[in-house]
Amino acid sequence: MVARLSDKNPVIPGDALIGEMVPPPMFDEVSFDSYIPDPNEPSQAAAVAAARDFVARASKVRGGKRGFFRKSAPPQGIGLYLDGGFGVGKTHLLASIYHSMPEPKAFATFGEVTNLVGALGYADALERLSGHSVLCIDEFELDDPGDTMVVSRLLSELSARGVSIVATSNTLPGQLGEGRFAAADFLREIQKLAGIFESIRVDGPDYRHRDLPPAPEPSSDAALLEQAENTQNATLDSFDELTAHLATLHPSKYKSLVDGVSLVCVSDVHPAADQAVALRLVALIDRLYDADxxxxxxxxxxxELFTPEMVAGGYRKKYLRATSRLLALSRFAETAA
Structure with a gap:
């Protein structure tokens, strides 16, 4: 019998979350040297240079002296913000920065940072991260006013303690939250966040879509079952069962939900019913993409997973990123088959 993601309910100790703050496996071996800038996009070469410079300056911050008197303030951490579209190599550069910095260090998505604070409590999370040389945050998101305030405070306090911060997103820091529900509530906190970062633009086409065909044709139910049964460690769920199960799990568990899975098969996929379902799917797709x-x-x-109305709304960039990643994983499945 084929296993189902819907039957799994991972239990994760809170203190294990810190140890999991590393780049996804697909970025284990990346470096600045392995990033190949598009010769038609000079911003990419400039971004590599800026990332290398960040490492040089941030390493000095962590290793710098605090002065002669005991009460002198620690050196202020520095910040770098890599802004650009989907699939231009921002995460590659972020992971390269992570690999180049001294231990201890942390790499996480914005959602994982907020999950960490929720699991450990603010004070404990701040204390555990305050000794790090760098905190790398991928796909910076501001979907909730409460998360915005917590992360703004966390980054400000970490920076004051000498932790350098580098982030990627698809929106400039001063524009985070624009076009989303209650965006006006974000404004004050967003302005505080914007002051932490030096912004570097990374342009170029989505590499996941370069010279690739449109979305592949869906499989038949019979072929889907056969592929799941013939693939070791595959899972098979109906779309409605899977989305219902995701609603019962905190998103911090999605990473463990897919641990050890070699292939995810989902039958009867249809457009997401509402925003809550769609956002949970985005979180799951991110974890699947991280694990390749x-x-x-x-x-x-x-x-067609996210409706035109959803894609036209405030979470447009999030849904486009998830679609880009999901199509890449489906093409990967075609190649493997």
């Missing part, structure tokens, strides 16, 4: 797990589905094409 191929996806095969039946039902509608994967580029």
């Amino acid at each position: 797990i191929p996806v095969v589905t039946s039902g509608v094409k994967l580029d």
Whole structure:
């Protein structure tokens, strides 16, 4: 019998979250040297230079002296913000910075940072991260006013304690939250966040879509079942069962949910019913992409998962990123098959 993600309910000790703050496996071996800038996009070469310079300056901050008197303040951490579209190599550069910095250090998505604070409590999370040389935050998101205030305070206090911060996103720091529900509530905190970062733009086409065909045709239910049964460590869920199960789990568990899975098969896929379902799917897709797990589905094409109304709304960039990643995983499954 094929295993189901819907039957798994991971239990994760809070203190294990710190140890998991590392780049996804696909970025284990990346470096500045392995980033190949597009010759038609000079911003990419400039971004590599800026990232190297950040490492040089941030390393000095952590190793710097605090002065002659005991009460002198620690050196202020520095910040770098890599802004750009999908698939231009921002995460590659972020992971390269992580690998180049001295221990201890941390790499996480914005959601994982907020999950960490929720699991450990603010004071404990601040204390555990305050000795790090750098905190790398991928896909900076401000979807909730409460998260905005907590992360703003956390980054400000970490920076004051000498922790350098580098982040990627698809929106400039002063524009985070624009076009989203209650965006006006974000303004004051966003302005505080914007002052932490030096912004560097990274332009270029999405490498995941370069010379690739449109969304693949969905599989039939019979073929999906056969592929799941013939693939070791594959899972097979119906779309509705999977989305219902995701609603019962905190997103911090999604990473453990797919641990050890080699292939995710989902039958009867249809457009997400509402925003809550869609955002949970985004979180799951991010974890699947981080783990490089191929996806095969039946039902509608994967580029129809998020409705035009959703894509036109405040979470547009998030849904486009998730679609880009999901299509990459489905093509990976086609190649593997």
